[in-house]
Amino acid sequence: MKTLIRKPIVLEPDGTFRETDIIIKDDKISHVDLSDDLEVFDHTIDGRGKFVVPGFINAHTHASMTLLRSYADDKELMAWLNEDIWPIEAKMTREDIYWGAALAAVEMIKSGTTAFADMYGPFMDEVAKIVDESGLRGVLSRGLIGVAPDADEKLAENVDLYRDFNGAADGRISVMLGPHAIYTCPPDYLKKVEREATRLNCEIHIHMNETLTEVNDCRKNYGRRPFEIVAESGLFDHGTLAAHCVHLDESEIDIIKRHNIRVAHNPGSNLKLASGICPVTKLMREGITVALGTDGASSNNNLDMLEEIKLAALIHKVDRMDPLAVTAAEAIQMGTENGARAIGLKDVGRIEKGMKADLVLLDMNSAAWTPCFNPASLLVYSGNSSAVDTVIVDGKILMENHELKTLDEEKVLAEAANCARRLTNK
Amino acid sequence: MKTLIRKPIVLEPDGTFRETDIIIKDDKISHVDLSDDLEVFDHTIDGRGKFVVPGFINAHTHASMTLLRSYADDKELMAWLNEDIWPIEAKMTREDIYWGAALAAVEMIKSGTTAFADMYGPFMDEVAKIVDESGLRGVLSRGLIGVAPDADEKLAENVDLYRDFNGAADGRISVMLGPHAIYTCPPDYLKKVEREATRLNCEIHIHMNETLTEVNDCRKNYGRRPFEIVAESGLFDHGTLAAHCVHLDESEIDIIKRHNIRVAHNPGSNLKLASGICPVTKLMREGITVALGTDGASSNNNLDMLEEIKLAALIHKVDRMDPLAVTAAEAIQMGTENGARAIGLKDVGRIEKGMKADLVLLDMNSAAWTPCFNPASLLVYSGNSSAVDTVIVDGKILMENHELKTLDEEKVLAEAANCARRLTNK
Numbered sequence: 001m002k003t004l005i006r007k008p009i010v011l012e013p014d015g016t017f018r019e020t021d022i023i024i025k026d027d028k029i030s031h032v033d034l035s036d037d038l039e040v041f042d043h044t045i046d047g048r049g050k051f052v053v054p055g056f057i058n059a060h061t062h063a064s065m066t067l068l069r070s071y072a073d074d075k076e077l078m079a080w081l082n083e084d085i086w087p088i089e090a091k092m093t094r095e096d097i098y099w100g101a102a103l104a105a106v107e108m109i110k111s112g113t114t115a116f117a118d119m120y121g122p123f124m125d126e127v128a129k130i131v132d133e134s135g136l137r138g139v140l141s142r143g144l145i146g147v148a149p150d151a152d153e154k155l156a157e158n159v160d161l162y163r164d165f166n167g168a169a170d171g172r173i174s175v176m177l178g179p180h181a182i183y184t185c186p187p188d189y190l191k192k193v194e195r196e197a198t199r200l201n202c203e204i205h206i207h208m209n210e211t212l213t214e215v216n217d218c219r220k221n222y223g224r225r226p227f228e229i230v231a232e233s234g235l236f237d238h239g240t241l242a243a244h245c246v247h248l249d250e251s252e253i254d255i256i257k258r259h260n261i262r263v264a265h266n267p268g269s270n271l272k273l274a275s276g277i278c279p280v281t282k283l284m285r286e287g288i289t290v291a292l293g294t295d296g297a298s299s300n301n302n303l304d305m306l307e308e309i310k311l312a313a314l315i316h317k318v319d320r321m322d323p324l325a326v327t328a329a330e331a332i333q334m335g336t337e338n339g340a341r342a343i344g345l346k347d348v349g350r351i352e353k354g355m356k357a358d359l360v361l362l363d364m365n366s367a368a369w370t371p372c373f374n375p376a377s378l379l380v381y382s383g384n385s386s387a388v389d390t391v392i393v394d395g396k397i398l399m400e401n402h403e404l405k406t407l408d409e410e411k412v413l414a415e416a417a418n419c420a421r422r423l424t425n426k
Numbered sequence: 427m428k429t430l431i432r433k434p435i436v437l438e439p440d441g442t443f444r445e446t447d448i449i450i451k452d453d454k455i456s457h458v459d460l461s462d463d464l465e466v467f468d469h470t471i472d473g474r475g476k477f478v479v480p481g482f483i484n485a486h487t488h489a490s491m492t493l494l495r496s497y498a499d500d501k502e503l504m505a506w507l508n509e510d511i512w513p514i515e516a517k518m519t520r521e522d523i524y525w526g527a528a529l530a531a532v533e534m535i536k537s538g539t540t541a542f543a544d545m546y547g548p549f550m551d552e553v554a555k556i557v558d559e560s561g562l563r564g565v566l567s568r569g570l571i572g573v574a575p576d577a578d579e580k581l582a583e584n585v586d587l588y589r590d591f592n593g594a595a596d597g598r599i600s601v602m603l604g605p606h607a608i609y610t611c612p613p614d615y616l617k618k619v620e621r622e623a624t625r626l627n628c629e630i631h632i633h634m635n636e637t638l639t640e641v642n643d644c645r646k647n648y649g650r651r652p653f654e655i656v657a658e659s660g661l662f663d664h665g666t667l668a669a670h671c672v673h674l675d676e677s678e679i680d681i682i683k684r685h686n687i688r689v690a691h692n693p694g695s696n697l698k699l700a701s702g703i704c705p706v707t708k709l710m711r712e713g714i715t716v717a718l719g720t721d722g723a724s725s726n727n728n729l730d731m732l733e734e735i736k737l738a739a740l741i742h743k744v745d746r747m748d749p750l751a752v753t754a755a756e757a758i759q760m761g762t763e764n765g766a767r768a769i770g771l772k773d774v775g776r777i778e779k780g781m782k783a784d785l786v787l788l789d790m791n792s793a794a795w796t797p798c799f800n801p802a803s804l805l806v807y808s809g810n811s812s813a814v815d816t817v818i819v820d821g822k823i824l825m826e827n828h829e830l831k832t833l834d835e836e837k838v839l840a841e842a843a844n845c846a847r848r849l850t851n852k
Contacts, residue, residue: 039502069796069799070797070800070807071797071799072799073754073803074749074754075750076749110792110793209649270744271741275744290428297808300807301803302794302807304794304810311740314698315697315741317699318700318701321700321702323698324500324501325504327499328499329500367529367835367839368730370495371847373497373850382496382726383728384811385810398488412793413793
C-alpha cells in the first residue's frame, strides 16, 4: 500500500515547516520531499491548504471514564470522588468499559490523537479491543490500588493484560504495570509490583505528586517524599511514565533525572482540580522528557490534546512571568515527539523517512488560520481541533475529510450515552 | 418577522437549563416556553439536540489587528511591538482596516460572538461599516495615544466617530472614547478627553494596569497608582470599561467599586504576554462586573470567546488553589450577561421575554458533548467553538447551520490574506 499526500505544509522535526510531498509505504513514511510524477500510488490525498503534523500523543488518560464526562463538576475533589465518581465506577460493567473506550477513541481520532497511555480497569481487555478496532496505538495499564481488598487480583489482571496484549494489534498495543499512586499503594505493594515488572521486563505508569496533600501525607506517613519512597521500591528501575509531577523538590527532580523518568504533564486537569502547576520549564532545562496528557474526561473534561498543547504554551508563561516560556514549537513537541518517547513508542513522533506514518492533516482554510504567517504558531495559539481533517496511524487512514473510517461514530455516541444513562439512572 | 426555535435546551438566566421553545418577534425574544401549535411563523429552526445560550460578548478587542495574527509570536513584548507590530500598523490603509475587521467579524460570528467592544484606528468608520454589514453589535472607540504628535487629531476622530455612528445600524453601533492607557495618555491629555466625554455624554474604554511595569512606571512618574491618576482626571465619572486590571491594590479596587467601573478580563492575552492574572474572584466578591475579552488576535491569537470562558473557569482555580473558583455557570455569565453590562448594552445577555434576540445555538451531537449530563458544564469544560451552529443578533440570522448569511466568507478570507501579505511583504 502506497499513499501520496500531495503538497501539504509539513512540520519538520526541527520545528520549521515547508511545502512538500509525503509518501507513505505500508506503515512507514518512505519519503518527505517532492515526489516523482511518474510514480503510481494506491491512494492520493490532496494536501494543499493542509498542515501536516505528527499525531498527538495523549501520555496520560483514563479512556473509559469518558462515560462520566461532566457528570459532576465544580465540586471539592474528595466530595466529587466519594459522592459522584467512585459509586458510579463501582457499577461499571464490561460493556461500559467497552463503550466508554469507544467514545474516547472517537473523540481522540476526531481531535488528532494517534496514541494514548491508559490506566483504568477492570476489563482492560475491552480497551485493548477498541485499540485494535479503532486503529489507534494504546499503551495500556490496569490501575492498581494496593489498599483495596482485591489488590492482588488487580495485579494478576495487569499481568494477564501484559501476557495477552503486549505487542498485539500489529504492535499497536503495549502494556505497562499501573500502580496507581503512593497514597493508594503502600511500599510493600509497590515491592510486589516491582517483582512482576522484573519478571515481565515491563515498564510502569504511575501518578506522582499530583497534589500537595499527597506529598504532605507521604512525608507524614513515611518520613520522606513520594519519589524517594517509590525509588526505594526499585520500581523506577524499569522505565517509568509518571503523570502529573506538580509538587516536586530538587531531590525529586534529581531522582527523575537519574532514573530517566518521563513526565506526563496534564495542564487542563491540574487547573480544573486546582492541583497546581508542574514546573515544566525547570524539568525541560534539566533535559527531562515532558509529555502532555488530558487525564480522564471527568476532570478535564475532554480528550482534546490540542487544548493541552495550548494550555502548556500559555500557563507557564504567566507562572514564570516569562513570555518566552514554552514556545509554540516546544508545546507541539511536548504533545508529539516527547509524548512518543514518554509512552515508549519507537519510531513515532517525527515526520521523517523511516518513521511510522502516524500523521494528522489540519485544514487551514478558516478565519482562525488566516492570515497564515506561521502554521505552527496558529496551531497552538489560534486554531482548535475542529481543523483536524485526516488522521493516519501506522499508515492506515482512521479519518479522512472529518469522516471516521474504522468506527461507527453515530453508534458509538448512542451506545455510550445509553451506558451513561443506565449507570447514573439519569 | 416571527421565528420559532423548536425544542432546544435553553440556558436560563439563573444558570439552569430546560427543553422549551423560543419565539423571536422582530428584534426581541417574545416567548420562552412551549409554543402554541396553531401559531404561524415566518421561519422555524429545529432546535432539537441544540443548546441555546446568549450570544458571547467580546468586551475588549482590536478587530482589524486580526490581520497580524501570528505575525510574530514567542517574543519579548517590547521587541514584538517595536520590531513587528508598530512598523506594520503604521502602514495600514483604509482598506486594511476594513478587511481586518471583516476577518474579525467572520471569526466572531463563526465562534458565537454577537457583540464586541473595539479600540483601534485610524479609519474606525470602516469598522462601523463592517458592523453594519455583518449584523453584529459593535461598541467602537478610536484608540487615543496622548503622547503622539497627532494626539488632538485622534481625539477629533473619536469625536467624529461618535457624531457619525453612535446609535447607527439600527442601534447596533455605539461609540465610546478610547484613551489608550496611562502610559500613553498623560494627565493633561486625559483631562482633554474628559472634557469631550462631558460634552458628548459618552463613556470610556481604556486599558488599565495590564502589566506590573505600567503600574510601577506610573508610581515613579506621578507618585500614585494608575487608577488614582485617571480618577483624578474625572474620566471615571462617565461610565468606564477598563480592560485587563491585572495588577490592582485595595485602594484601586475601591475606586473600581465607587465608580462602577466594568472590568474586561482577558485571560488568554494576559497568559500569552505573561502579564499576570487578574484577581477576578476578589472583584466578583465585591460585586464588580467582570466581563471577558479576547484582546487583539496578535496577542491571543484568536477571537474565540469560548476559549476565554474556558480559561476564566480554569486559571483562577489554580491561582486561588480553590477548585470552586469561577464555576462553569459564572464563566458563561462573564462571557454573556456581564459582557453586555460591561460594554453598555441594554436588554442583551439573558434569554428571557423582552430581551434582544442575540442568541447562539450549539450542536450537541458530537463526542465532546457525550454523554450530556449538563450542557453548561460541557460548553465550558469540554466543547469548543466548532459546536456553534447558528447565530442570531437583533432577531436576524447571521449564521445558520455553520453558513454565514451576511458576509461572504471566502472573499473575506482571501482579501484579508492579501492585505496581510501586502503589509508584510510576505
